[in-house]
Amino acid sequence: xxxxxxxxxxxxxxxxxxxxxxxxxxxxxxxxxxxxxxxxxxxxxxxxxxxxxxxxxxxxxxxxxxxxxxxxxxxxxxxxxxxxxxxxxxxxxxxxxxxxxxxxxxxxxxxxxxxxxxxxxxxxxxxxxxxxxxxxxxxxxxxxxxxxxxxxxxxxxxxxxxxxxxxxxxxxxxxxxxxxxxxxxxxxxxxxxxxxxxxxxxxxx
Numbered sequence: 269x270x271x272x273x274x275x276x277x278x279x280x281x282x283x284x285x286x287x288x289x290x291x292x293x294x295x296x297x298x299x300x301x302x303x304x305x306x307x308x309x310x311x312x313x314x315x316x317x318x319x320x321x322x323x324x325x326x327x328x329x330x331x332x333x334x335x336x337x338x339x340x341x342x343x344x345x346x347x348x349x350x351x352x353x354x355x356x357x358x359x360x361x362x363x364x365x366x367x368x369x370x371x372x373x374x375x376x377x378x379x380x381x382x383x384x385x386x387x388x389x390x391x392x393x394x395x396x397x398x399x400x401x402x403x404x405x406x407x408x409x410x411x412x413x414x415x416x417x418x419x420x421x422x423x424x425x426x427x428x429x430x431x432x433x434x435x436x437x438x439x440x441x442x443x444x445x446x447x448x449x450x451x452x453x454x455x456x457x458x459x460x461x462x463x464x465x466x467x468x469x470x471x472x473x
Contacts, residue, residue: 270338271307273378273413279311282318289315306334310342317350325350337374341367345383348390357390364390372405381405381417388424395428418448419457423464430468438468 279291289312296308309332316325329343329350348363364387371380384402388395399421409415426441446461453461 269301269303270336270376271304276307276311277413279308285315285318289319303334303336303339306332306336306339307342310339310346313346314349317346317353320353322350322354337370338376338379341371341374341376341379341383344370345379345386348383348386352386352390360390361387377405377409378411378414378417381414381421385417385420385424388421388428392428392431395425399425412452416448416452416454416457419445419453419461422448423461426464426468430471435468435472439465439472442468 279295280288282288292308292312292315296305296312299305299308309328313325313328316322316328326347329347332339332343334340344363345367348360348367350360351357351363352360364383367383368380368387371377371383381402384398384405388398388402391398402417402421406415406417422441422445426438426445429435429441430438442461442465446458446465449457449461
């Protein structure tokens with residue numbers, strides 16, 4: 269049984285990676301199901317990567333041998349994130365592609381969209397294609413936690429357009445991000461989406 273994302277959400281605070289690492293380690297140690305324990309270990313690796321402890325993250329991922337699709341997806345996804353975080357997006361792309369493929373084959377929609385959204389970040393020249401593919405995957409989804417990905421997808425598209433100087437496109441994307449945040453996101457996402465929209469509108473003058 270794959271780890272339920274709402275349960276994982278309770279363990280994560282992306283603004284405090286060390287505290288998240290501690291909670292995730294404790295949860296992994298107490299997990300009874302081997303697959304859940306392995307998934308939690310991948311998230312410990314993610315927390316290590318967020319602390320720039322890249323070698324430790326990779327070493328931990330090396331110890332995870334489960335063949336469960338959710339675990340396999342998370343292992344390659346986190347290997348990609350490690351490389352992207354240390355400034356090697358080209359090295360990260362094959363891992364994100366692999367994660368998207370494994371997740372798609374196993375109908376793990378949440379993780380598939382996660383991998384596609386990371387591809388959009390790692391390959392900005394192809395961000396539109398990856399974002400569009402992620403939105404296609406989400407088209408038939410009813411789970412609200414999975415639909416929350418729309419916030420990140422529109423936000424990332426907004427910043428890609430903003431950085432390229434396409435301000436009107438950025439504003440439109442940030443408006444969609446804010447709408448998605450109000451509908452499915454967290455209060456913090458609503459705030460961030462509003463701030464991004466304000467910045468883009470200010471840039472337009």
